[in-house]
Amino acid sequence: MENVLISNLQRFSTKDGPGIRTTVFFKGCPLRCKWCHNPETHLTVSEIMYNRENCTLCGRCVRACPKGAVTIENDTVITDTNKCTICKRCTDECYYNAREVVGKGLTFDEICDVLERDMAFYSESGGGATFSGGECLMFPQMLTKLLKFCKARRIHTAVDTSGFAAWEVFEKILPYTDLFLYDIKAFSPDVHKEVTGVDNALIWENLEKLCSLGANVNLRLPVIEGCNADLSGIEETAKKAASFGIKKVNILPYHDMGKYKYTKLGRDYDSNSMATPSDEKLEEIKTIFKNHAFTDIKIGG
Ligand code: SF4
Ligand code: SF4
Numbered sequence: 001m002e003n004v005l006i007s008n009l010q011r012f013s014t015k016d017g018p019g020i021r022t023t024v025f026f027k028g029c030p031l032r033c034k035w036c037h038n039p040e041t042h043l044t045v046s047e048i049m050y051n052r053e054n055c056t057l058c059g060r061c062v063r064a065c066p067k068g069a070v071t072i073e074n075d076t077v078i079t080d081t082n083k084c085t086i087c088k089r090c091t092d093e094c095y096y097n098a099r100e101v102v103g104k105g106l107t108f109d110e111i112c113d114v115l116e117r118d119m120a121f122y123s124e125s126g127g128g129a130t131f132s133g134g135e136c137l138m139f140p141q142m143l144t145k146l147l148k149f150c151k152a153r154r155i156h157t158a159v160d161t162s163g164f165a166a167w168e169v170f171e172k173i174l175p176y177t178d179l180f181l182y183d184i185k186a187f188s189p190d191v192h193k194e195v196t197g198v199d200n201a202l203i204w205e206n207l208e209k210l211c212s213l214g215a216n217v218n219l220r221l222p223v224i225e226g227c228n229a230d231l232s233g234i235e236e237t238a239k240k241a242a243s244f245g246i247k248k249v250n251i252l253p254y255h256d257m258g259k260y261k262y263t264k265l266g267r268d269y270d271s272n273s274m275a276t277p278s279d280e281k282l283e284e285i286k287t288i289f290k291n292h293a294f295t296d297i298k299i300g301g
Contacts, residue, residue: 037258
């Protein structure tokens with residue numbers, strides 16, 4: 001049966017759109033934003049996360065691994081990702097919850113079961129289902145099926161996206177999407193490329209087309225000192241988005257709460273080059289959007 005890799009299926013979320021929501025985090029993303037707090041969603045394969053703080057160095061995982069992928073070196077457990085087949089024997093054998101597999105293949109029915117279970121919360125709170133990631137538009141078939149399922153049950157739908165996808169995918173999901181949570185990470189193409197790894201021309205093109213077709217769009221603007229917090233770029237972003245008729249924005253100040261996940265995945269995280277913008281700066285950004293006739297401006301998710 002067809003399935004899709006999900007890094008997390010978060011119930012009772014209040015940060016990913018209106019009301020109480022169930023957020024489906026697809027695993028896989030074409031961007032590599034420097035500040036990303038969900039690095040476990042980057043790759044389209046399952047991965048082992050290792051928590052050194054819980055580990056007693058008992059060696060059970062080393063003995064359990066049939067592939068010889070696990071070793072203990074310098075008081076830490078190392079997993080050779082080239083050898084690991086995600087058979088989960090090591091995680092089953094670890095008594096201390098120091099190892100976990102991130103990325104679970106779920107079928108359409110399995111995801112729908114969870115969404116259906118939470119329907120009472122949606123109707124009471126004005127919530128619904130949010131499809132996020134990673135980049136959920138990397139999985140157009142499953143995403144479209146899930147959106148159609150929600151529409152048939154009158155579940156409000158939100159799609160949280162970087163905008164970096166073929167227009168054909170947006171065209172396909174538009175009739176079933178009540179709200180787009182649309183990230184703009186930098187106005188300047190050069191800055192965008194530098195901080196995310198991809199060009200932003202397609203992202204702006206898709207946004208313009210969506211707005212011209214009447215999509216309900218809430219802009220999301222991550223603001224990271226050292227990356228994209230230049231006020232002139234933010235001014236240009238507000239101006240261009242306003243010219244498309246967008247009125248809603250969430251200003252998302254940088255935090256490093258995802259830092260520990262990089263450690264657990266054995267990856268580097270460059271926290272020294274990034275910082276949270278000051279309250280004064282955030283107020284200035286709010287004013288920029290107000291001056292461009294945005295009517296719904298929030299700081300935070
Ligand atoms: S089984 Fe768990 S606690 Fe023991 S060495 Fe492996 S990761 Fe550490
Ligand atoms: S998941 Fe399986 S193959 Fe991978 S490290 Fe653990 S025991 Fe070895």
